[in-house]
Amino acid sequence: MITLIGLGLLFLLLALGTPVGFAMLVAGITGLYLIGGMGMVAGILQTAPLSTVAAYELITIPMFLLMAELVLVSGVADDLFRATAAWMGRVRGGLGMATALAGAGFGAICGTSTASAATLSSTSLPAMLKQGYEPRLAAGVVAISGTLAMLIPPSIALVVYGLLAEVNIGGLLIGGILPGILVTFTIMATVWFLVWQDPSRAPEATPVSWREKFRLLRVIGPMLLLFGMVTGVIYTGIATPTEASALGAAGALLIALWYGKLTPRSLSRALLRASHGTCMIAMILLGAYVFGYFFTITQVTQNIVAFVGGLEVSRWVIMALILCGYIVLGMFMDQIAILVLTVPVVLPLIKSLGFDPLWFGVVKIVTAEVGMITPPIGLNCFIVSRYSGRPVAEVFRGTFPHFVAHLIAIAILVAFPQIILWLPSMMHGGH
Numbered sequence: 069m070i071t072l073i074g075l076g077l078l079f080l081l082l083a084l085g086t087p088v089g090f091a092m093l094v095a096g097i098t099g100l101y102l103i104g105g106m107g108m109v110a111g112i113l114q115t116a117p118l119s120t121v122a123a124y125e126l127i128t129i130p131m132f133l134l135m136a137e138l139v140l141v142s143g144v145a146d147d148l149f150r151a152t153a154a155w156m157g158r159v160r161g162g163l164g165m166a167t168a169l170a171g172a173g174f175g176a177i178c179g180t181s182t183a184s185a186a187t188l189s190s191t192s193l194p195a196m197l198k199q200g201y202e203p204r205l206a207a208g209v210v211a212i213s214g215t216l217a218m219l220i221p222p223s224i225a226l227v228v229y230g231l232l233a234e235v236n237i238g239g240l241l242i243g244g245i246l247p248g249i250l251v252t253f254t255i256m257a258t259v260w261f262l263v264w265q266d267p268s269r270a271p272e273a274t275p276v277s278w279r280e281k282f283r284l285l286r287v288i289g290p291m292l293l294l295f296g297m298v299t300g301v302i303y304t305g306i307a308t309p310t311e312a313s314a315l316g317a318a319g320a321l322l323i324a325l326w327y328g329k330l331t332p333r334s335l336s337r338a339l340l341r342a343s344h345g346t347c348m349i350a351m352i353l354l355g356a357y358v359f360g361y362f363f364t365i366t367q368v369t370q371n372i373v374a375f376v377g378g379l380e381v382s383r384w385v386i387m388a389l390i391l392c393g394y395i396v397l398g399m400f401m402d403q404i405a406i407l408v409l410t411v412p413v414v415l416p417l418i419k420s421l422g423f424d425p426l427w428f429g430v431v432k433i434v435t436a437e438v439g440m441i442t443p444p445i446g447l448n449c450f451i452v453s454r455y456s457g458r459p460v461a462e463v464f465r466g467t468f469p470h471f472v473a474h475l476i477a478i479a480i481l482v483a484f485p486q487i488i489l490w491l492p493s494m495m496h497g498g499h
Contacts, residue, residue: 074099092355131313137338138320161263171213185214189455208466398439
């Protein structure tokens, strides 16, 4: 009964629009109070805040957020889209494919998909509409390409999952590389298919001279360097993800300086936004810690694991149900919130079924990407709609083919776990 009160309160607060961290904190405190009175609540609140933020790996989050903000300041994203567009220009639907590549490239230096979707909406969407692309196709490819930032390292979502699941964060980040490439190609293939089906959706582009193409390649240099720096040092074991994130932030600062875009005002804005993001995530983690403690005391997690473990079905059926659950949750909730609410419950179940938690983390993030483009809340679709002035319904319709294609990509990752596990297993020191 107490469990139901706690959960009911949590969902009520979320429905009222309370920030996730506060909703979980209030619901958790209420539940603990009902179980053990004020003494228990005081005991938890004395230790929880410190033990939540004292994790050394947590430094990764402000650093990656700062890196993303500084990259936005440097304006590299516009150049990146121009370069990919020039190289993909001659192919029918080339700008759509270039958007996917730019999304992947931007994801490789920015850990949040909302920033990525916003940036792509202001760079590639106007370019596609100007060239005469079907607005639905253009908006759909921008919304889905923005989600790549969640998967390709450095990814905030993977860091949070690693902290919650106590999985090697370096291994997780490296594990996201190949699936990131797979998903990028899935988006490009979907665009190709749509244009092949109906050529009027994307007009022929004007060719760009080879000289111009190579001139634009110079732009990608600093970004490749930044990505190589962050991911390379984690992969070779030279630095931990925490150190790599600091390297990344420093690198992004240098790029912003190099492009002459760094002013005291833009720097202070970037620092402020990164701090906002960090505080929000820390608050969510604190709320999750308290709520998770309440859940543990009420034995909910153990009961669910015992119940599912006793079901007479294949473990793959259970896996499919879990992933479907994630897609449904993604329609209504923020990704970090979903991670924080579900990982403590789902992870013991995953382990008891004999799945690799690192593999599951990456599959979970790919599934979460799908949630970012599904109605009614699909966050990326709203961002694209806001930045482009196109109706939200049109964006949602445009993302539908990508939704189907993504499900196929998830099926491939589930069927061939080595796509995720191969690179982490080759890492210095192994996974």
